[in-house]
Amino acid sequence: MTTSNQDGKFAIKSRGLHIYYGDFLAVKDINLEIPQNKITAIIGPSGCGKSTMLRAFNRMNELVPTAWAGGEVLYHGKNIYDPDVDPVEVRRRIGMVFQKPNPFPKSIFENVAWGAKINGFQGDLDQLVEQSLKDAALWNEVKDKLGQNGLSLSGGQQQRLCIARAIAVKPDLILMDEPASALDPIATLRIEELMQELAKNYTIVVVTHNMQQAARVSDFTAFFNLGENRAGILEEYGPTDIIFTNPKKQKTEDYITGRFG
Amino acid sequence: MSTISPRESLDRQTQELLDEILVLSSMVEEITLNAVSALNNQNTSEARKIYHSDKLINHKRFEIEKTSLTLIATQQPMARDLRIIASALEIATELERMGDYAKGIARICVMIKWSPTPAVMADLVLMSELATDMLHRAMGAFVNADAEMARKIPGDDDKVDVLYNQINQTIFAELNANPSLMDQTNLLIWAAHNLERMADRVTNICERAVYVATGEMKELDGSDDEQELNFE
Numbered sequence: 001m002t003t004s005n006q007d008g009k010f011a012i013k014s015r016g017l018h019i020y021y022g023d024f025l026a027v028k029d030i031n032l033e034i035p036q037n038k039i040t041a042i043i044g045p046s047g048c049g050k051s052t053m054l055r056a057f058n059r060m061n062e063l064v065p066t067a068w069a070g071g072e073v074l075y076h077g078k079n080i081y082d083p084d085v086d087p088v089e090v091r092r093r094i095g096m097v098f099q100k101p102n103p104f105p106k107s108i109f110e111n112v113a114w115g116a117k118i119n120g121f122q123g124d125l126d127q128l129v130e131q132s133l134k135d136a137a138l139w140n141e142v143k144d145k146l147g148q149n150g151l152s153l154s155g156g157q158q159q160r161l162c163i164a165r166a167i168a169v170k171p172d173l174i175l176m177d178e179p180a181s182a183l184d185p186i187a188t189l190r191i192e193e194l195m196q197e198l199a200k201n202y203t204i205v206v207v208t209h210n211m212q213q214a215a216r217v218s219d220f221t222a223f224f225n226l227g228e229n230r231a232g233i234l235e236e237y238g239p240t241d242i243i244f245t246n247p248k249k250q251k252t253e254d255y256i257t258g259r260f261g
Numbered sequence: 262m263s264t265i266s267p268r269e270s271l272d273r274q275t276q277e278l279l280d281e282i283l284v285l286s287s288m289v290e291e292i293t294l295n296a297v298s299a300l301n302n303q304n305t306s307e308a309r310k311i312y313h314s315d316k317l318i319n320h321k322r323f324e325i326e327k328t329s330l331t332l333i334a335t336q337q338p339m340a341r342d343l344r345i346i347a348s349a350l351e352i353a354t355e356l357e358r359m360g361d362y363a364k365g366i367a368r369i370c371v372m373i374k375w376s377p378t379p380a381v382m383a384d385l386v387l388m389s390e391l392a393t394d395m396l397h398r399a400m401g402a403f404v405n406a407d408a409e410m411a412r413k414i415p416g417d418d419d420k421v422d423v424l425y426n427q428i429n430q431t432i433f434a435e436l437n438a439n440p441s442l443m444d445q446t447n448l449l450i451w452a453a454h455n456l457e458r459m460a461d462r463v464t465n466i467c468e469r470a471v472y473v474a475t476g477e478m479k480e481l482d483g484s485d486d487e488q489e490l491n492f493e
Contacts, residue, residue, distance in 0.1 A: 212337055244339050246476025256339040258268045 011036040011173055011203035012057055012094070016071035019052050019061060026052045027232040029071070032222055034173075039195055039204045041214035041240065044224035045260060049232020050207045053224065054175050057205060058094035059087040092119060095166035099178040101158035103150030103165070108133075108142050111150040111161055115169040128168055135201075136164035137194050156187025160194065167202070174198065176206040180213065192217045211256055215244045223252045271336045275345055278328050279404045282349050282356075285321045286400045289359045290393040292318065293459065296366040297389040300373070300452060301382045308370035311363065318360035325353040341406075344476065348469035352403065355462045359396070362455035369452045375445040381431050385449075388424045388456040391417065395463040403470040408477075411470035414463065415481045421460040428453045 013033040019026045027049035034040050034057075042050045052061060059080060061067040072079040080090050092115075103111050112129045121128065129146070133139040138160040142153070150161050159179060166174055176195070180188040195204055195217050208214050214221055221243040227233035236243065236252040247253050254260050292311055299308040329350045332338060338346055377385075395417050402411035429450060436446045464482050472478050 211339065215339070245343060247340055253340050257342050258271070258339075260267075 009036050010034060012073065012075045014053075014056065014071065014073050017053075017056060017073060018070040019049070019056055020066075020068050020070070021064060022066040025229065025231040027056070027224075028227055030232075030234050032234055032237060034203060034205055035220060036203050037199055037201070038219040039199050039206060039217055040220045040222060041218035042205065042207045042222045042224060043209075043211060043214050043255075044232070044235075045226060045255065046209075047230065047232075048224040048226050050224050051177050052232065054177055054205060054207050055096075057173065057175055058091045058096060060091070060096060062087060092169050093171050094173040094175060095169065095171035096175045096177065097159070097162050097166055097179050100182050101155055101162050103153070103158050103161050105149060105151055107147045108150050108153070108161060109146040112164045112168050115165060119169055129164075132164040132168040133161075135167055135198065136160045137190065137197070138164055154187070156183050156190055159183060159187070159191060163191075163194065163198070167198070171202065173203045173205065176204060178207055178209060181209065188213070211244075215240060223247075223249075223255060225251055225255070268336075268342075271332070271338065271342060274328070274332055274336070275338075275342065278325065278332065278346065278349055281321070281325050281328065282352060283400060283404060285318065285325060285353060285356050286396060288318050288321065289356050289363065290396055292360060292363040293366075293389055293393050293456075296363040296370065297386055297452075297456075300366055300370040301386055303370070303376060305371050308367040311367040312371070315360050315364040318357060322353045322357040322360075326350060329353075341473065344473045345406075348403065348473050352400075352466050352469055355465050359459050359462055362459050365455050366452045369448045373445050373448045375442070377445075377449055378431070378435065381428055381435075381449065384424045384428045384431075385453060385456065388421055388428075388453065388460075391421050391424070392456050392460040392463065395421075395460055396466070399463045399466040399470065403466060403473065406470065406474040408471045408474035411467040411474070412481060414467045418460045418464060418482070421457055425453050425457040 010033045014030050017030040017032075018028055030053060032053070042053060044050050055061045056069060056073060061069065069081055073081060075090070075094070078085065080087075104114065106114070109129055112132050113125050116125065116128055130139060130143075133142060138157060141157060142148075142161075150158065153161060159182075163174070163179075179195075180191045183191065192213065195206065198204060199219075206214075206218065218240045220238065221240045222237040223235045223243065224232050225235040236247055236249045238248075243252065244256060247256065251260075292314060296308065296311050299305070299311060329346050332346050333343075336342075395414055399411065399414050401407070402414065432446045432449055436442055461482075468479065468481050471481065
């Protein structure tokens with residue numbers, strides 16, 4: 001995989017992307033360009049392929065045995081689905097944070113250091129852990145208990161620990177699949193603040209069911225919808241302020257105003 | 262199977278908001294026509310009543326503002342819903358200011374203690390009828406989200422401006438002939454000015470109607486980009 005960014009201002013983009021689970025077409029012909037150092041939200045009704053699309057950006061769908069992809073996902077000008085691309089390397093560069101915080105049953109330090117260690121990190125591990133926890137806005141809360149089990153933290157802290165773990169391996173992109181849906185409103189706002197801080201250095205793609213959250217945090221919004229035979233399609237994509245005040249398509253309007261279906 | 266819309270409550274409350282804003286605009290139309298009529302008939306007791314009835318308009322404006330803010334806080338409206346409610350807030354302010362103009366005319370009626378010439382009064386009455394008619398149509402365009410209709414209304418402001426200039430010329434001629442009428446003629450010019458401003462504010466309402474219908478936020482009178490300032 002080359003490191004030169006041939007895609008200009010876009011961190012990653014899909015071209016004619018189809019994802020299948022066996023015979024079932026989950027998302028159809030998706031052309032989506034994700035701008036660099038911006039937050040892009042993916043919204044849409046249940047089953048429209050939001051999470052499938054998100055996972056397509058780092059080949060995470062391949063962990064589902066029947067899943068396969070057609071079309072391209074271009075990252076630094078290279079199709080990440082080409083046979084010569086190592087999916088592990090893709091996932092190192094394109095990290096993921098899940099809906100439910102999933103720290104390892106290890107110390108806070110080990111949670112953050114884990115990715116760097118298995119990638120053969122040769123630098124100062126203490127410094128890396130500290131900086132990652134600072135970037136994840138968690139350092140002040142855990143600096144005196146780095147040896148404590150990650151599972152002992154609150155839900156919001158666990159999610160920020162997972163974000164620290166994701167950024168410790170220095171990814172270009174962070175994919176977030178409903179990162180705040182299991183958190184209370186205050187912890188949710190902290191995650192949203194953190195996302196905006198992280199967007200200074202990273203590109204973020206977030207799937208969310210919470211439209212207010214998409215409106216609050218994102219720069220761009222992609223509205224996915226159910227198309228023919230329940231295949232997910234990209235209905236409308238644009239700047240978040242336009243999507244939420246003056247969408248171009250009636251189906252987008254119906255969805256974001258709560259009149260869908 | 263239920264046929265209830267998931268946003269039935271928002272739809273009902275938005276309709277109530279639109280009904281209330283139509284009530285407010287009707288109050289403004291009525292107070293404006295009555296104020297000019299009182300001035301025409303030198304009916305100072307009626308003018309005093311009109312002057313105080315402006316409080317009702319202010320009260321209604323606050324009610325609309327409160328309802329709009331509550332809807333935003335509790336229903337998190339988006340897209341067209343949001344445009345309607347945001348525009349209602351803006352229009353309520355415009356209407357309240359129009360009420361102030363009518364109140365000002367009622368005050369002038371009490372203060373002027375002079376019978377203007379019938380020609381001037383006829384023009385003032387005509388101005389008030391034109392301005393309130395423009396307002397009536399603009400509110401129709403707003404509640405029906407009729408962008409085409411809204412775009413046509415501001416052009417009628419020219420007719421109001423013609424009358425305003427005509428009134429000014431007549432009054433200045435009277436003042437030249439009788440300089441002791443300085444205070445009275447000044448008040449009358451203010452009455453005409455208030456009606457002229459009212460028609461201008463109708464254009465702002467038309468802009469909101471277009472915004473609700475299309476999402477486009479644009480000046481309709483073209484004053485910013487078409488006319489050049491010339492101070493010479």
